[in-house]
Amino acid sequence: MKYISTRGQAPELTFEDAMLTGLARDGGLYVPAEIPQMSHDEIAALAGLSYEETAFRVMRPFLGDCFTDEEFRAIIARAYESFGHAARAPLKQLAPNHFLLELFHGPTLAFKDFAMQLIGQLFQTALERRGDRVTIAGATSGDTGSAAMEAFRGLSNVDVFILYPHGRVSEVQRRQMTTPQDANVHALAVDGDFDDCQARVKDMFNDFDFRDSVKLAGVNSINIARVLAQVVYYFSSAVSLGAPQRKVSFTVPTGNFGDIFAGFIAKQMGLPIDQLVVATNQNDILHRCLSGQGYYKGDTQPSISPSMDIQVSSNFERALFYAYGQDSKAVALLMDELKNGGFDVSQGAMQALAENYESGRTSEEETLATIKSELASSGELICPHGAVAVKVANEHRKADVPMITLATAHPAKFPAAVEDASGIHPPLPPRMADLYERPERVTRIANDLAALEDHIRKNITN
Ligand SMILES: Cc1ncc(COP(=O)(O)O)c(C=O)c1O
Numbered sequence: 511m512k513y514i515s516t517r518g519q520a521p522e523l524t525f526e527d528a529m530l531t532g533l534a535r536d537g538g539l540y541v542p543a544e545i546p547q548m549s550h551d552e553i554a555a556l557a558g559l560s561y562e563e564t565a566f567r568v569m570r571p572f573l574g575d576c577f578t579d580e581e582f583r584a585i586i587a588r589a590y591e592s593f594g595h596a597a598r599a600p601l602k603q604l605a606p607n608h609f610l611l612e613l614f615h616g617p618t619l620a621f622k623d624f625a626m627q628l629i630g631q632l633f634q635t636a637l638e639r640r641g642d643r644v645t646i647a648g649a650t651s652g653d654t655g656s657a658a659m660e661a662f663r664g665l666s667n668v669d670v671f672i673l674y675p676h677g678r679v680s681e682v683q684r685r686q687m688t689t690p691q692d693a694n695v696h697a698l699a700v701d702g703d704f705d706d707c708q709a710r711v712k713d714m715f716n717d718f719d720f721r722d723s724v725k726l727a728g729v730n731s732i733n734i735a736r737v738l739a740q741v742v743y744y745f746s747s748a749v750s751l752g753a754p755q756r757k758v759s760f761t762v763p764t765g766n767f768g769d770i771f772a773g774f775i776a777k778q779m780g781l782p783i784d785q786l787v788v789a790t791n792q793n794d795i796l797h798r799c800l801s802g803q804g805y806y807k808g809d810t811q812p813s814i815s816p817s818m819d820i821q822v823s824s825n826f827e828r829a830l831f832y833a834y835g836q837d838s839k840a841v842a843l844l845m846d847e848l849k850n851g852g853f854d855v856s857q858g859a860m861q862a863l864a865e866n867y868e869s870g871r872t873s874e875e876e877t878l879a880t881i882k883s884e885l886a887s888s889g890e891l892i893c894p895h896g897a898v899a900v901k902v903a904n905e906h907r908k909a910d911v912p913m914i915t916l917a918t919a920h921p922a923k924f925p926a927a928v929e930d931a932s933g934i935h936p937p938l939p940p941r942m943a944d945l946y947e948r949p950e951r952v953t954r955i956a957n958d959l960a961a962l963e964d965h966i967r968k969n970i971t972n
């Protein structure tokens with residue numbers, strides 16, 4: 511199994527090398543050279559299996575011979591043992607044929623834990639075997655950061671530097687990143703927005719002297735291993751609702767396009783997915799693009815679903831790669847145009863996108879109203895990101911096809927917005943009850959590549 515870059519100018523890599531590399535050296539993103547297929551019978555055989563066994567069967571073909579079956583099973587078992595729900599990703603019914611997929615039972619209360627806990631174990635095994643170490647740089651709008659710190663904290667062969675936009679994450683999200691006391695995890699509050707943080711991380715990867723000297727690695731969804739780990743819950747949830755005998759649909763609250771792209775991979779593997787619906791908040795660049803208005807950056811408007819306050823949606827590059835028939839030159843040109851503000855998508859590529867994705871947008875008022883109305887109708891208290899998706903799902907779902915809406919974070923991560931909408935203050939789980947008393951450790955830093963690289967060089971502990 512080989513991995514190729516969306517921009518066509520980087521070496522082909524194995525799964526393990528693609529995982530440890532993060533961003534391709536031509537600035538592109540790695541994708542599998544071929545997407546493995548699962549037959550109708552193989553998908554049907556997932557019924558009744560544990561989440562861990564489903565993860566093994568769905569992900570195994572992507573790994574090639576990088577990890578033995580025994581190693582991979584042990585890694586999966588360790589990755590999910592700390593989850594607070596036996597099913598790992600349980601489904602709750604909201605209405606006839608409408609289900610919520612709860613992806614927030616991991617250690618940091620967001621869907622990021624599904625992939626991050628797994629790749630933490632994969633990194634550790636690979637690095638120990640190689641006798642090597644890495645420096646991870648990650649950008650976060652709130653959830654990736656704490657999930658990465660939790661997955662890698664205390665490890666002797668990894669340092670983790672997380673860039674988050676100062677003042678633009680919820681207090682719970684911030685404290686989850688600033689309170690771990692392990693010396694190898696570092697929170698950096700950047701004077702900028704998430705797109706600035708993500709751009710600086712990509713700049714670090716494109717500065718080969720820095721990249722090579724600190725052995726830079728990435729755990730954002732630029733890392734293909736992150737995306738592949740998220741494919742699993744599309745299979746587990748669809749099968750529990752009757753796939754492959756019947757089709758299902760998904761609505762996904764979307765920012766960096768990693769989660770919905772995992773759904774696209776599941777569909778390409780053979781999972782019978784009817785609709786894949788992209789749900790955006792008021793930062794609706796993806797919805798505008800999928801509606802035929804081109805991909806043009808605007809100013810990011812801070813919202814009550816801050817994790818999706820994104821203009822440069824990293825994995826959309828992967829979606830474009832497939833929509834342009836794997837034409838890496840065309841993708842490279844579009845990404846150059848993006849540096850100058852944006853680009854139009856060709857008619858053929860628009861058609862290909864339309865065959866795979868639908869989209870919708872939810873305003874701030876609609877998000878608050880959905881939290882309130884869902885509590886009244888189904889009794890579920892949902893976080894603002896899930897609420898963005900529930901509203902869009904209700905506009906798109908068909909009466910005869912089950913719609914699975916992804917609940918990507920626990921409401922307790924966004925208590926102010928949830929209380930504003932519902933009158934209920936969602937409590938943190940008991941193991942985090944003292945989060946507000948824990949001492950914070952954070953470095954405020956300019957949105958400046960040289961300053962960031964200097965800080966990282968000076969603070970590597972391993
Ligand atoms: C809670 C939450 N929901 C949704 C998203 C959007 O997911 P993606 O960036 O994979 O589109 C994010 C950020 O990634 C998030 O943290």
Ligand SMILES: N[C@@H](CCOP(=O)(O)O)C(=O)O
Pocket residue numbers: 649650651652653654655729730731732765766768817818824
């Ligand atoms: N919403 C994300 C943004 C980064 O996304 P990623 O999936 O590329 O890591 C966050 O919470 O940090």
